[in-house]
Amino acid sequence: MAIILGGGRGTRLYPLTQLRSKPAVPLAGKYRLVDIPISNCINSGLRNIFVLSQFQSASLNRHVSRTYHFDAFARGFVEILAAEQTEASMDWYQGTADAVRKQLHRFLRGGAEHILVLSGDQLYIMDFRRILEAHVASHADITVAATPVCERDAGEFGILQVDSFGTVSDFVEKPRDVSLLGRLALSEHLLVARGVASDRRYLASMGIYVFRPEVLIRVLEDPGYVDFGKEVIPHAIHKHRVHSYFFADYWEDIGTIRTFYAANLDLASATPPIDMFSEAAPIYTRPRFLPGTRVERSALQEAILCEGCRIAEADIEHSIIGIRSIIGKGVRLSHSVMMGADFYETSASLHATSEIIPVGIGAGSVIEGAIIDKNARIGEGVSITNRERAERYDGPGYYIRDGIVIIPKNGAIPAGTVI
Numbered sequence: 001m002a003i004i005l006g007g008g009r010g011t012r013l014y015p016l017t018q019l020r021s022k023p024a025v026p027l028a029g030k031y032r033l034v035d036i037p038i039s040n041c042i043n044s045g046l047r048n049i050f051v052l053s054q055f056q057s058a059s060l061n062r063h064v065s066r067t068y069h070f071d072a073f074a075r076g077f078v079e080i081l082a083a084e085q086t087e088a089s090m091d092w093y094q095g096t097a098d099a100v101r102k103q104l105h106r107f108l109r110g111g112a113e114h115i116l117v118l119s120g121d122q123l124y125i126m127d128f129r130r131i132l133e134a135h136v137a138s139h140a141d142i143t144v145a146a147t148p149v150c151e152r153d154a155g156e157f158g159i160l161q162v163d164s165f166g167t168v169s170d171f172v173e174k175p176r177d178v179s180l181l182g183r184l185a186l187s188e189h190l191l192v193a194r195g196v197a198s199d200r201r202y203l204a205s206m207g208i209y210v211f212r213p214e215v216l217i218r219v220l221e222d223p224g225y226v227d228f229g230k231e232v233i234p235h236a237i238h239k240h241r242v243h244s245y246f247f248a249d250y251w252e253d254i255g256t257i258r259t260f261y262a263a264n265l266d267l268a269s270a271t272p273p274i275d276m277f278s279e280a281a282p283i284y285t286r287p288r289f290l291p292g293t294r295v296e297r298s299a300l301q302e303a304i305l306c307e308g309c310r311i312a313e314a315d316i317e318h319s320i321i322g323i324r325s326i327i328g329k330g331v332r333l334s335h336s337v338m339m340g341a342d343f344y345e346t347s348a349s350l351h352a353t354s355e356i357i358p359v360g361i362g363a364g365s366v367i368e369g370a371i372i373d374k375n376a377r378i379g380e381g382v383s384i385t386n387r388e389r390a391e392r393y394d395g396p397g398y399y400i401r402d403g404i405v406i407i408p409k410n411g412a413i414p415a416g417t418v419i
Contacts, residue, residue: 001112002041002128004034004120005096006053006060012256015399015408016373021053023120024060025260026339026374028267028276029306029322031285032063033254037118038078043281044128047076048110051120052099054083067286081106095226104220108213115216117228119207123263124251125274125281131210131245140243141215142236144168145208147247148200151181157204158229159184160244168242171205171234194246203244205229206251215240250274258402261371264320264337268304290323306340326360328380333361338372357412370405378407379415386419395419
């Protein structure tokens with residue numbers, strides 16, 4: 001059984017989470033973040049999947065319910081479990097562990113031999129059969145998936161200390177102290193044995209766990225333990241056999257605007273970090289039955305074009321163009337993520353008023369280093385380049401986070417605006 005955690009408020013991804021939860025944030029022009037762990041589960045033969053949601057969950061619930069339907073004669077399911085008040089608890093989920101605790105009675109009904117706990121806001125491709133096999137082979141009570149990171153990034157993750165057999169002897173959440181980091185660093189012997197570059201000396205928890213059900217019950221007995229990384233795993237090390245599963249392939253935690261932006265553009269590069277064309281491990285999402293994209297006299301370099309777009313005489317470089325995107329004549333778009341639209345506007349609706357800005361990017365606009373959320377309306381002759389090089393700013397109809405200009409969902413930028 002797999003449990004996908006919907007996460008908290010997603011404040012570091014704001015304004016992308018202004019109207020949706022983190023797992024519902026669009027990815028690579030046509031997917032949602034939650035499609036990644038669900039697809040990994042399906043491709044690994046795991047079809048009993050729960051998704052725990054709490055904040056801004058309407059779009060996530062709608063996407064999951066419309067996308068994942070198994071055969072009527074199969075036993076598989078993808079089920080949303082929203083936070084709810086019960087006779088036992090009137091509180092919302094207080095953390096990752098608390099969310100699982102409050103729904104534990106549902107997970108135990110299925111008689112699963114192992115329970116896999118996943119995050120809903122990460123980008124990676126993993127065959128979960130490998131971690132389950134390692135979990136069984138090591139006779140572990142708990143297995144924690146881990147990936148090597150450099151010292152610069154170590155303070156952002158839970159860092160494991162392991163022996164030569166992979167048994168976890170210590171776990172520190174987001175260590176900042178230099179002396180503490182030195183103690184947690186992997187030995188030269190382990191680095192060589194794992195074939196890891198010498199600068200990636202720290203083993204970071206990926207927020208992916210495998211539990212034996214009876215052990216999961218025990219580690220969640222204390223209601224004061226509300227988070228797996230901060231409380232449950234560090235305390236479990238002293239009472240249970242906790243093993244690590246080494247994962248050296250691409251993995252990105254989509255926790256900030258900067259990581260979201262970089263991960264999307266990496267997918268549009270000439271050498272993307274994951275294979276989105278794999279027939280053996282496809283990424284699933286909602287089928288929309290859109291027409292093919294129409295491109296007229298345009299130049300494109302390192303771009304992903306999704307279905308249903310209309311692009312006329314544009315210059316597009318190293319960008320994501322999401323579903324139903326409309327890009328006018330003479331537009332220059334570079335190093336940007338355009339999420340597209342949820343609908344097509346009709347001629348009648350556009351002619352109803354002369355004041356409305358059409359959905360999409362108007363003719364003659366120049367956009368560099370931006371995220372254009374869904375259904376955004378950008379008028380003609382707009383320049384979005386963050387010319388002041390601001391790191392953080394809230395402007396009329398736009399936000400700047402980590403130096404990246406963000407036009408929020410349903411936002412509108414009048415013609416001639418310069419940002």
